[in-house]
Amino acid sequence: MNILKIFSNKIFSKDIASDRLKLILIHDRADISPDFLEMIKSDILQVISKYAEIETGEIEVRLTTTDEYEGNSPALIANIPIKKIKR
Template sequence: MDLFKIFSSKVSSKDIAADRLKLILVHDRATVSPDFLENIKMELLKTISNYAEIESEEEIEIRITTSDEYDGNSPALVASIPIKKVKRR
């Protein structure tokens, strides 16, 4: 038994290549342009700003990735939006 292999968290190049291929397939499957993502970002900002103050527009990140929830290759939209505080109604 090799103790170094048990405690190492090194990812194989095969796994990295498989992840990259999945991302390429997701982007191809979703066929979204940068303009599309920018439009989504602006719509999300408009909607969320009704409920919360947003830290900075420059820190907002919108991306397409994979979701393992259904079949492992489903496109998923991921948004990271830093919020300063929630507005009280």
């Protein structure tokens, strides 16, 4: 373990590359294309925007894995900042 890494806020390129590779593997295992993920994101935003005003510049939707069920199951993670709820 690198002791300097603990106290540093610097993000190393090998960590970024590792995260990207993990995302690629997850997409391949789930057999979901980036276009399909964009369609899901668009549909989710359309539904949520009926009920709330959304901060569109900070939306993050990604595919990851979870060990909640048997094996590594794909999981959709959405971070959608809400400005206010529509009444």
